[in-house]
Amino acid sequence: MDNTENLFDKIAEKIKKERILRGWSQEKLAQKADMSLLTIGTIERLKNKPSVMTLAQIADAFDMKLCDLLKFD
16 A cells, blocks of 8 residues: 555544544535535545545534644544
């Protein structure tokens, strides 16, 4: 696995973790981020590599800064 793939794995894991911490379904996150359920699902299942704009929308839905969404443990 290259570094890019590893980065997208971490992003998908972080999005799912943040969503579950809030008790949100994928559908609720999709509504709050103003995107489709399919988009959220494909990001979490690593079938879609989100753009910076998509990640910014997701961060906004979580009421966090994009840089905080991209911080990993």
